Amino acid sequence: MRRGFGPSRRAEEIPPFLAMDILARARRLEEQGRSIIHLEVGDPDFPSPPDVVEAGRRALAEGRTHYTEALGIPRLREAIARRYFTLHGVEVSPERIVVGSGSSPLLTMLALAILDPGDEVLVPDPGYSCYPNYVRAAGGVPVQVDAGEAFGYRLSVEALERAVTNRTKALIVNSPANPTGVVYHPDEVRQLTAWAAERGLWLISDEIYHGLSDRPVEPTALRFDPDAIVVDGFSKRFAMTGWRLGWCVVPEELVRPLMKLQQNLMVCAPAAAQEAGIVALEQGEGHTRAMAEELRRRRRTLLAGLERLGWRVAGRPEGAFYVLADVRSVATDSRRFAIQLLDHAGVALTPGIDFGPRAEGHLRFSYAAPVAAIEEAIDRIHAFLQGAQAAAGGAGETAGRTRVAPK
Numbered sequence: 049m050r051r052g053f054g055p056s057r058r059a060e061e062i063p064p065f066l067a068m069d070i071l072a073r074a075r076r077l078e079e080q081g082r083s084i085i086h087l088e089v090g091d092p093d094f095p096s097p098p099d100v101v102e103a104g105r106r107a108l109a110e111g112r113t114h115y116t117e118a119l120g121i122p123r124l125r126e127a128i129a130r131r132y133f134t135l136h137g138v139e140v141s142p143e144r145i146v147v148g149s150g151s152s153p154l155l156t157m158l159a160l161a162i163l164d165p166g167d168e169v170l171v172p173d174p175g176y177s178c179y180p181n182y183v184r185a186a187g188g189v190p191v192q193v194d195a196g197e198a199f200g201y202r203l204s205v206e207a208l209e210r211a212v213t214n215r216t217k218a219l220i221v222n223s224p225a226n227p228t229g230v231v232y233h234p235d236e237v238r239q240l241t242a243w244a245a246e247r248g249l250w251l252i253s254d255e256i257y258h259g260l261s262d263r264p265v266e267p268t269a270l271r272f273d274p275d276a277i278v279v280d281g282f283s284k285r286f287a288m289t290g291w292r293l294g295w296c297v298v299p300e301e302l303v304r305p306l307m308k309l310q311q312n313l314m315v316c317a318p319a320a321a322q323e324a325g326i327v328a329l330e331q332g333e334g335h336t337r338a339m340a341e342e343l344r345r346r347r348r349t350l351l352a353g354l355e356r357l358g359w360r361v362a363g364r365p366e367g368a369f370y371v372l373a374d375v376r377s378v379a380t381d382s383r384r385f386a387i388q389l390l391d392h393a394g395v396a397l398t399p400g401i402d403f404g405p406r407a408e409g410h411l412r413f414s415y416a417a418p419v420a421a422i423e424e425a426i427d428r429i430h431a432f433l434q435g436a437q438a439a440a441g442g443a444g445e446t447a448g449r450t451r452v453a454p455k
C-alpha cells in the first residue's frame with residue numbers, strides 16, 4: 049500500500065554525490081559497449097598489498113567471521129596508536145582510537161556525537177562533497193568557508209573569522225585536500241588547530257590522504273593539539289577502498305558516545321578487514337611509497353595535458369590524486385559539461401559543483417588511472433573541443449551551449 053507521505057525532509061535535502069552519479073552513468077554507457085576512461089572516482093586503481101590480501105584470506109579461513117568489539121579489535125587499535133608514535137612522535141592511547149567501516153561512517157557518527165540541531169560546522173569550499181551532508185544528516189548546518197582562488201585554495205584564519213558565529217561547533221580541515229590536491233604547510237595546520245582551540249571548537253582533521261603527497265610526512269593535527277579529532281583510514285594509502293576500514297582518534301569524552309553509536313548503528317567494522325588492517329600498518333609503508341611515486345608521474349602527465357588544453361589548474365596540487373581544472377574558458381555549468389564529456393568524448397570526470405559553489409566552472413580529475421589512460425583522456429577531450437568548436441562554426445557556442453574557446 050502506498051503511504052501518504054514520501055521521504056523525510058532531511059533525506060530530500062541531501063544532494064547526490066555527483067562523482068558516484070557520473071560513475072553510474074559511465075557504467076551504463078560501458079554496458080552499451082562504449083569505451084570510457086574513468087577519471088571521476090577517488091579510488092586508487094592499485095591492488096591492495098599482497099600481504100594484506102593474504103592476511104584477509106587467512107582471517108576468513110581461520111573463522112574470523114564474527115562481530116568484533118564495537119571500537120575495533122585491540123591489536124588493531126594498538127597498531128594504529130604505535131603508528132602515531134613512530135611516524136609523528138605523538139603518544140596516543142589506543143583507548144582513544146575508534147575503528148569503523150571506513151572514514152565515511154566515522155564522520156557521520158562524529159557529526160551525530162557532537163552536534164545538536166542547528167549547530168554549525170565550518171567546511172572548506174571547495175571541499176570534499178560529503179562534509180556538508182554528514183552535518184545535515186545530524187541536523188546540523190554546514191557553513192561553506194571560502195577556500196577558493198582568493199585564498200590560494202586553502203582554509204585561512206581570515207576566512208574562518210568571517211564565517212564563525214555563536215552557533216559554530218566544529219571545523220573540518222583536510223590536507224592533502226580533495227578536490228584540489230593542495231597540501232597545507234605544517235604552520236598552517238598549527239594555525240588552524242590553534243584557532244579552533246582558542247574558540248573552543250572541535251577541530252576535525254581528515255588525514256585520509258596522508259602518505260600520498262610530495263612531503264615525506266604530513267603533520268597530524270594531533271602534533272599541535274592532543275584534543276584534535278583525527279579521521280583517517282586504509283582506503284587511499286593502502287588502496288583498500290572496498291575493505292571498508294577506517295579509524296578516528298578522539299578526546300576521551302567522545303569515546304563512549306561513539307561506542308554507543310557504533311553499537312547501535314554499525315555494530316563494528318568487518319572482522320577480516322580489521323585483521324588485514326594490522327598487516328597493512330605493519331608492512332604497507334613500501335606499498336604507499338611506491339604508489340605515491342607512481343601518482344607523481346601521473347600528476348606530471350595530467351598537468352602537461354591540461355596545459356595543452358589551455359585549462360588552468362586551481363591551487364598547487366602536491367598530494368592526494370586530484371587536480372581541479374578551471375574550465376571556464378569553455379564552460380560555466382560544470383555538471384552539464386561533465387555529462388557532455390562523458391557522453392561524447394567517453395571521459396568520466398567529476399563536476400566542480402560537487403565540491404561547493406566556489407568550484408563551479410571547474411572539473412575534478414582523479415589521476416588514479418594509468419599514464420596511458422590519462423594521455424588518451426586528454427586526446428579525447430582535445431578532439432571533442434575541436435569538434436565542438438568546428439560545429440559552432442567558430443562562433444564560440446556549441447549545440448549544448450558550451451562555449452569553446454579558440455585554441
Ligand SMILES: Cc1ncc(COP(=O)(O)O)c(C=O)c1O
Nearest residue numbers: 090150151152176226281283294
Ligand atoms: C577527503 C575524504 N575523506 C573521506 C573519504 C571517505 O573515505 P572512506 O570512507 O573510504 O574511508 C574520502 C573518499 O573519497 C575523501 O576524499
